[in-house]
Amino acid sequence: MSALPLTLRADVLVVGGGMAAAWAALAAAEAGATVIVVDKGAMGTSGVTATGGPGHWFVPPEAHDAAIARQMARTEDLAQADWMACVLDLTWRYLPTIAPWYPFGSDGRGGRYVQGVRGPEYMRALRRMCTVAGIAVLDHHPALELVADRDGAIVGARGLALASGEDWEIHAGATVLATGGCAFRSGLIGSHSQTGDGLLMAAEAGAALSGMEFSISYSLSPAWASTRTLPFTAARFFREDGTELAVPSLKAGHAHFQALGAAMLQGPVLADLSAAPDGLPGVLRQIQPLTVAAFERRGIDLFRQRFPVRLFGEGTIRGTGGIAVVDGDCGTGVAGLYAAGDAATRERVAGAISGGGAVNSAWALASGRIAGAAAARHRDSATAGPALALGGPGLRTAGRPRVTDPLPLQRAIEAEMHGYDRALWRHAASLDQSATVLQGLWDEIGAHAAPPDPRGRVEWRATAAMAATARWCTAAAAARRETRGIAVRSDLPATDPALAHSLLVGGLDTLWVKAATPAARPLEPAL
Amino acid sequence: MIAALLAERCTGCNACVEQCPTRVFESGADGGLPVIAAPDACQTCYLCELACPSDALWVNPDAQDASAPPPADLLASGQLGRVKRDHGWNAPLDAGQLDAYRLLGPLLGEGVEIADRHYQRLIAAR
Numbered sequence: 001m002s003a004l005p006l007t008l009r010a011d012v013l014v015v016g017g018g019m020a021a022a023w024a025a026l027a028a029a030e031a032g033a034t035v036i037v038v039d040k041g042a043m044g045t046s047g048v049t050a051t052g053g054p055g056h057w058f059v060p061p062e063a064h065d066a067a068i069a070r071q072m073a074r075t076e077d078l079a080q081a082d083w084m085a086c087v088l089d090l091t092w093r094y095l096p097t098i099a100p101w102y103p104f105g106s107d108g109r110g111g112r113y114v115q116g117v118r119g120p121e122y123m124r125a126l127r128r129m130c131t132v133a134g135i136a137v138l139d140h141h142p143a144l145e146l147v148a149d150r151d152g153a154i155v156g157a158r159g160l161a162l163a164s165g166e167d168w169e170i171h172a173g174a175t176v177l178a179t180g181g182c183a184f185r186s187g188l189i190g191s192h193s194q195t196g197d198g199l200l201m202a203a204e205a206g207a208a209l210s211g212m213e214f215s216i217s218y219s220l221s222p223a224w225a226s227t228r229t230l231p232f233t234a235a236r237f238f239r240e241d242g243t244e245l246a247v248p249s250l251k252a253g254h255a256h257f258q259a260l261g262a263a264m265l266q267g268p269v270l271a272d273l274s275a276a277p278d279g280l281p282g283v284l285r286q287i288q289p290l291t292v293a294a295f296e297r298r299g300i301d302l303f304r305q306r307f308p309v310r311l312f313g314e315g316t317i318r319g320t321g322g323i324a325v326v327d328g329d330c331g332t333g334v335a336g337l338y339a340a341g342d343a344a345t346r347e348r349v350a351g352a353i354s355g356g357g358a359v360n361s362a363w364a365l366a367s368g369r370i371a372g373a374a375a376a377r378h379r380d381s382a383t384a385g386p387a388l389a390l391g392g393p394g395l396r397t398a399g400r401p402r403v404t405d406p407l408p409l410q411r412a413i414e415a416e417m418h419g420y421d422r423a424l425w426r427h428a429a430s431l432d433q434s435a436t437v438l439q440g441l442w443d444e445i446g447a448h449a450a451p452p453d454p455r456g457r458v459e460w461r462a463t464a465a466m467a468a469t470a471r472w473c474t475a476a477a478a479a480r481r482e483t484r485g486i487a488v489r490s491d492l493p494a495t496d497p498a499l500a501h502s503l504l505v506g507g508l509d510t511l512w513v514k515a516a517t518p519a520a521r522p523l524e525p526a527l
Numbered sequence: 528m529i530a531a532l533l534a535e536r537c538t539g540c541n542a543c544v545e546q547c548p549t550r551v552f553e554s555g556a557d558g559g560l561p562v563i564a565a566p567d568a569c570q571t572c573y574l575c576e577l578a579c580p581s582d583a584l585w586v587n588p589d590a591q592d593a594s595a596p597p598p599a600d601l602l603a604s605g606q607l608g609r610v611k612r613d614h615g616w617n618a619p620l621d622a623g624q625l626d627a628y629r630l631l632g633p634l635l636g637e638g639v640e641i642a643d644r645h646y647q648r649l650i651a652a653r
Contacts (some may be wrong), residue, residue, distance in 0.1 A: 041550070042545060042548055043580070044546060045546050045547065046548045050572075051570075055632065103615070103618070103619075103622065104620075104628065105624070105625030105626040106626045108629060113625070113626075116628050116632065118614075120574060121614075121616075128539075139545065162550050163550075163553075163554075187570075189571065190570065190572060224589040224590060225589060225590040230635050231635070233636075233638030233642060236642070244652065248643075249642040249643035249648065251643055263617035274559065275642075276638055279634055280634045280638070286625075289614055293588065293613075294571075294617065298589070317537075403545055447538055455565065523640060
């Protein structure tokens with residue numbers, strides 16, 4: 001740790017480097033703010049968008065009402081039509097603005113096909129737009145903690161530069177957390193850096209989390225690597241001895257994953273794509289070359305040969321929960337602190353379900369723009385000056401300065417969150433058991449010091465963030481004494497109309513859960 | 528997992544160091560070629576292959592396997608730079624590389640219907 005950290009100053013600080021971070025930075029810059037982006041990875045390749053092919057909820061204005069009605073009918077009473085209207089409007093207006101930097105394909109009718117974008121090219125375009133807008137992007141500069149003034153308002157962050165190992169401190173009038181969700185190091189492609197860091201930083205600042213029980217989500221991939229793409233929709237499933245398994249299709253939602261999870265707990269499962277639509281192989285080669293490479297380099301023809309598959313946990317990435325958004329500005333309730341993308345709860349548009357890729361990407365774009373614009377408006381608020389660095393768990397340790405290997409701890413956390421037996425058959429006793437295990441892991445993290453090297457420091461803090469996120473998910477799941485959307489309880493299969501509200505959760509050493517009152521719901525979001 | 532950085536091709540431009548989302552690579556000492564410094568952080572995303580202007584990198588498709596064929600075999604395999612060519616990564620933006628994108632969603636939806644009909648037949652027969 002250097003004695004004198006690099007200190008910078010901007011109107012708006014954006015933490016994160018994925019699509020929500022980029023859209024937040026662009027909106028803040030367009031509003032006239034000076035903007036610094038700090039990313040654990042590198043903007044352009046960071047995050048799950050960069051490795052995917054996000055469809056967007058991209059609907060012409062004349063069809064918004066119908067789209068909202070369909071989505072309201074699916075979201076199990078937790079979403080809000082006014083938020084959906086705002087997200088649809090922003091996505092419709094802003095997604096096409098990447099055109100000067102992005103190779104939009106044809107819609108087959110002489111126009112552009114806009115709603116689906118390929119991740120690497122999309123993030124390359126957003127990076128270039130940030131550069132043109134004069135935004136300072138600091139890659140491989142992970143934030144470790146927020147900085148508050150004497151009144152508790154957030155006035156920046158501290159972190160380190162991975163290349164040099166030097167500490168930095170950035171002071172800003174407002175800060176946007178766009179650090180992504182948390183997949184608990186499941187091996188899900190694009191998710192290695194998504195360890196819940198922003199959630200922990202927000203909680204330390206006094207923000208709540210919301211919807212954390214909506215975290216049962218998986219994607220199917222070849223057993224040797226996550227592809228996080230969906231060419232497997234027509235798959236039939238077999239045992240190694242050729243016995244076919246009866247697996248309900250993706251239409252069955254939770255039951256599809258339960259059937260696969262149950263089979264995988266018993267032994268290897270093979271997928272057979274020979275019944276896939278005839279047109280798919282050629283389109284896959286053109287549109288998802290990275291998925292094709294995952295098979296071709298092993299000498300496997302994925303449409304002719306059976307191959308082993310497994311489910312990769314998606315945690316709060318395809319799951320819905322995140323930092324509670326308490327107003328139409330994507331504000332967190334903490335002065336100067338905003339949340340966007342997967343780091344924020346997506347319940348206002350996805351309700352109790354995942355939202356699927358399209359709604360989720362639209363949320364990342366729109367919440368990024370809302371948070372960035374609001375942060376720019378907030379930038380001139382008077383503050384008492386930076387006074388206090390807020391980071392605790394995994395950063396500052398009262399206990400012995402003993403260093404331990406984080407990997408076994410991370411694996412134990414992931415097992416509680418994504419173990420098929422745990423997540424797909426949640427019940428009171430299993431949640432109670434998970435809470436006890438996670439508490440033990442949390443205490444162990446708190447009793448050890450971070451290793452002194454830069455990577456070690458970042459990794460230890462990430463381990464604390466994963467443990468905190470897992471504890472919030474488990475506490476919220478235990479408190480939701482019903483089944484709603486993707487929060488499925490095997491002991492409470494019915495939906496209780498009295499529980500049609502969000503659950504807020506928070507706390508670090510001692511957790512709390514409470515119902516979000518209707519009065520606390522956001523008003524019409526600002527456009 | 529990242530498995531090969533071919534010295535025969537690497538120009539030392541450090542694009543992989545700068546663009547890897549998990550900082551797997553570090554600059555080489557004294558201006559030398561970059562090194563694979565943190566393979567355990569690799570998420571097998573292939574984005575370093577897109578970033579590399581000289582097609583000097585090869586990712587093993589197995590997320591746990593850092594082994595690679597000998598350089599001569601890799602150079603002869605046709606795999607170096609393949610994903611970049613398939614993407615049309617350096618092609619002009621209007622080259623039509625994503626003209627088939629609009630077909631993907633309907634094909635995936637059709638796949639779900641195929642699986643659904645098959646499942647109904649399967650349980651009816653049991």
